[in-house]
Amino acid sequence: xxxxxxxxxxxxxxxxxxxxxxxxxxxxxxxxxxxxxxxxxxxxxxxxxxxxxxxxxxxxxxxxxxxxxxxxxxxxxxxxxxxxxxxxxxxxxxxxxxxxxxxxxxxxxxxxxxxxxxxxxxxxxxxxxxxxxxxxxxxxxxxxxxxxxxxxxxxxxxxxxxxxxxxxxxxxxxxxxxxxxxxxxxxxxxxxxxxxxxxxxxxxxxxxxxxxxxxxxxxxxxxxxxxxxxxxxxxxxxxxxxxxxxxxxxxxxxxxxxxxxxxxxxxxxxxxxxxxxxxxxxxxxxxxxxxxxxxxxxxxxxxxxxxxxxxxxxxxxxxxxxxxxxxxxxxxxxxx
Amino acid sequence: xxxxxxxxxxxxxxxxxxxxxxxxxxxxxxxxxxxxxxxxxxxxxxxxxxxxxxxxxxxxxxxxxxxxxxxxxxxxxxxxxxxxxxxxxxxxxxxxxxxxxxxxxxxxxxxxxxxxxxxxxxxxxxxxxxxxxxxxxxxxxxxxxxxxxxxxxxxxxxxxxxxxxxxxxxxxxxxxxxxxxxxxxxxxxxxxxxxxxxxxxxxxxxxxxxxxxxxxxxxxxxxxxxxxxxxxxxxxxxxxxxxxxxxxxxxxxxxxxxxxxxxxxxxxxxxxxxxxxxxxxxxxxxxxxxxxxxxxxxxxxxxxxxxxxxxxxxxxxxxxxxxxxxxxxxxxxxxx
Numbered sequence: 001x002x003x004x005x006x007x008x009x010x011x012x013x014x015x016x017x018x019x020x021x022x023x024x025x026x027x028x029x030x031x032x033x034x035x036x037x038x039x040x041x042x043x044x045x046x047x048x049x050x051x052x053x054x055x056x057x058x059x060x061x062x063x064x065x066x067x068x069x070x071x072x073x074x075x076x077x078x079x080x081x082x083x084x085x086x087x088x089x090x091x092x093x094x095x096x097x098x099x100x101x102x103x104x105x106x107x108x109x110x111x112x113x114x115x116x117x118x119x120x121x122x123x124x125x126x127x128x129x130x131x132x133x134x135x136x137x138x139x140x141x142x143x144x145x146x147x148x149x150x151x152x153x154x155x156x157x158x159x160x161x162x163x164x165x166x167x168x169x170x171x172x173x174x175x176x177x178x179x180x181x182x183x184x185x186x187x188x189x190x191x192x193x194x195x196x197x198x199x200x201x202x203x204x205x206x207x208x209x210x211x212x213x214x215x216x217x218x219x220x221x222x223x224x225x226x227x228x229x230x231x232x233x234x235x236x237x238x239x240x241x242x243x244x245x246x247x248x249x250x251x252x253x254x255x256x257x258x259x260x261x262x263x264x265x266x267x268x269x270x271x272x273x274x275x276x277x278x279x280x281x282x283x284x285x286x287x288x289x290x291x292x293x294x295x296x297x298x299x300x301x302x303x304x305x306x307x308x309x310x311x312x313x314x315x316x317x318x319x320x321x322x323x324x325x326x327x328x329x330x331x332x333x334x335x336x
Numbered sequence: 337x338x339x340x341x342x343x344x345x346x347x348x349x350x351x352x353x354x355x356x357x358x359x360x361x362x363x364x365x366x367x368x369x370x371x372x373x374x375x376x377x378x379x380x381x382x383x384x385x386x387x388x389x390x391x392x393x394x395x396x397x398x399x400x401x402x403x404x405x406x407x408x409x410x411x412x413x414x415x416x417x418x419x420x421x422x423x424x425x426x427x428x429x430x431x432x433x434x435x436x437x438x439x440x441x442x443x444x445x446x447x448x449x450x451x452x453x454x455x456x457x458x459x460x461x462x463x464x465x466x467x468x469x470x471x472x473x474x475x476x477x478x479x480x481x482x483x484x485x486x487x488x489x490x491x492x493x494x495x496x497x498x499x500x501x502x503x504x505x506x507x508x509x510x511x512x513x514x515x516x517x518x519x520x521x522x523x524x525x526x527x528x529x530x531x532x533x534x535x536x537x538x539x540x541x542x543x544x545x546x547x548x549x550x551x552x553x554x555x556x557x558x559x560x561x562x563x564x565x566x567x568x569x570x571x572x573x574x575x576x577x578x579x580x581x582x583x584x585x586x587x588x589x590x591x592x593x594x595x596x597x598x599x600x601x602x603x604x605x606x607x608x609x610x611x612x613x614x615x616x617x618x619x620x621x622x623x624x625x626x627x628x629x630x631x632x633x634x635x636x637x638x639x640x641x642x643x644x645x646x647x648x649x650x651x652x653x654x655x656x657x658x659x660x661x662x663x664x665x666x667x668x669x670x671x672x
Contacts, residue, residue, distance in 0.1 A: 057399040057421030085393030273609010310659045318654035323646040
């Protein structure tokens with residue numbers, strides 16, 4: 001019943017280093033050359049296994065139908081593969097960023113938790129999120145006039161446009177301006193009080209996203225937000241990274257003088273099957289994240305042809321309800 | 337960063353078949369004999385990998401420190417191992433049933449969702465749940481006078497008592513009576529209207545638990561419950577098994593004339609990182625599961641020395657809030 005035959009190593013082609021654009025090296029799973037790879041085939045032959053010191057002693061594996069792209073950008077290893085049951089999968093430095101099957105949960109929650117919590121958001125900044133999924137969700141809000149995105153890695157943008165059209169569709173909105181560069185530097189240069197909302201769609205705090213979890217970065221966000229502006233940042237899992245969450249909450253409590261909250265959602269292909277978000281507001285008009293003032297469920301912002309798959313107003317409020325073990329720790333840090 | 341060396345196959349000893357009690361065969365990871373095993377080492381050598389046709393194309397793996405027990409009961413393969421980061425793990429037919437690190441989420445939610453939804457529960461029946469964790473949680477309710485449990489597999493009970501004392505502690509409550517036998521037959525023999533609550537803590541609907549997902553079983557539960565009595569059953573994941581959930585909801589809607597609801601919780605070591613529960617009540621006094629009448633958070637039922645780790649009243653209500661894709665399907669079945 002639970003037996004599975006072990007398949008042999010997948011043949012893969014390494015992208016040529018002399019090519020200018022990583023995407024042009026997309027290999028369409030050429031089957032002429034077998035190379036070693038840190039993430040594929042060293043653990044379960046023919047399967048992708050996500051193993052990291054960030055979640056020691058456990059691994060989630062997806063069966064690989066075909067490697068669609070492998071490249072090394074200036075910042076990280078980028079890979080796309082066709083999985084057998086989760087659709088196409090985007091992997092950065094060996095860690096799953098999104099799958100077609102469950103990306104809706106992450107993208108919709110990290111975006112609508114902040115944007116539904118304030119009335120008439122107009123200017124929104126996305127840091128990271130190069131795949132474009134957050135842009136797609138921001139674009140549902142008709143009040144929004146300006147969407148800036150600062151992504152450090154052009155290869156992520158290009159790969160998403162090529163392999164994940166339903167995600168990168170966000171770039172097609174005319175309100176979007178893409179800035180390829182360092183989010184930390186970008187934010188420092190933002191005039192004070194520019195944005196209604198900042199969304200930080202980062203990878204884990206090892207690799208290129210490390211600074212996005214540190215105090216100076218949160219200070220830059222607070223400065224870039226208008227009074228009563230809101231931020232939503234990827235904030236790891238209560239099952240795996242409570243120590244990281246504690247630090248984030250402590251930092252945010254010092255910096256954001258409005259409200260500081262932790263919310264979470266289910267995402268099957270993320271470690272522990274869930275991920276959290278820090279939702280904070282700056283001093284100014286009160287933001288009560290748990291009782292959103294800007295519902296999106298049935299308004300005009302939501303295209304009839306592309307309805308929300310995951311987010312709704314009930315789930316918005318529910319996302320702030322935490323298991324007791326997490327609530328105890330987070331509340332103590334949030335109130336200190 | 338994400339690289340992991342592959343370890344060699346774990347040596348394991350098969351329990352001696354001539355021993356009367358599976359538990360006495362516990363091997364303490366004797367390292368003298370290497371055997372093949374369907375679940376260990378065929379996928380990631382030295383790791384346990386959970387592979388099943390119930391969740392094709394994906395596998396969750398835990399690093400194994402030591403095999404503590406392996407046995408074959410009349411019903412299933414039973415295994416206990418020490419994982420490197422989730423504590424001890426109980427596995428039935430290759431599928432993780434509980435780990436010390438996250439068992440609280442499942443046990444507390446499947447128990448307190450029903451028992452906190454009615455006033456003064458007195459008689460409670462547990463079907464399955466041989467590990468004793470649900471009993472431990474039922475026992476927190478001081479109003480309860482009688483706790484019956486019907487578990488088909490004595491080996492599960494014995495193994496839990498030996499290796500999971502913090503789970504099997506539930507058996508020590510004097511209100512508990514253990515019946516080793518078939519839950520379907522047990523329920524048929526129960527006089528009509530006996531129980532205030534029935535909790536069905538089953539494995540997946542392949543193997544010994546198959547009948548626990550079928551209509552005649554739900555009919556027996558309804559008959560065994562008093563008017564306005566409640567049932568909570570393990571009901572799979574919205575990410576993986578919506579077809580099974582649809583069938584369960586359809587059956588329950590026909591059988592339970594009170595209310596029919598689906599709730600869910602995060603459990604990292606279950607497939608997709610979550611699991612759901614069907615919460616239903618029989619015709620009689622109205623049961624509104626979403627607004628529990630019997631809060632347990634700070635009452636006397638909760639021993640100061642062993643506080644709830646996971647469940648709280650806020651999370652109870654939040655557990656009924658579903659992602660839009662699931663809400664749409666479940667609501668349509670529940671109302672038809």
